[in-house]
Amino acid sequence: MNRDEIRKIEAYLKRKFDLPNLSVKARPRKDDSAEVYIGDEFVGIIFRDDEDGELSWNFQMAILEMDLED
Numbered sequence: 001m002n003r004d005e006i007r008k009i010e011a012y013l014k015r016k017f018d019l020p021n022l023s024v025k026a027r028p029r030k031d032d033s034a035e036v037y038i039g040d041e042f043v044g045i046i047f048r049d050d051e052d053g054e055l056s057w058n059f060q061m062a063i064l065e066m067d068l069e070d
Contacts, residue, residue, distance in 0.1 A: 005048070033047045
């Protein structure tokens with residue numbers, strides 16, 4: 001994912017989730033995905049999907065059982 005894509009996705013997610021401290025960062029040695037953070041906490045990965053000429057991005061977030069106990 002290039003810087004422009006990351007910037008646009010970050011702005012979209014900040015608006016959508018009303019989270020000004022959300023950030024999207026490029027992954028080292030990976031160009032098909034980026035990491036999503038809320039503050040300093042890693043929360044998931046955005047994958048770029050350019051299949052059949054249709055461009056989209058998929059957000060994957062794992063929720064651990066221990067996270068639900070807080």
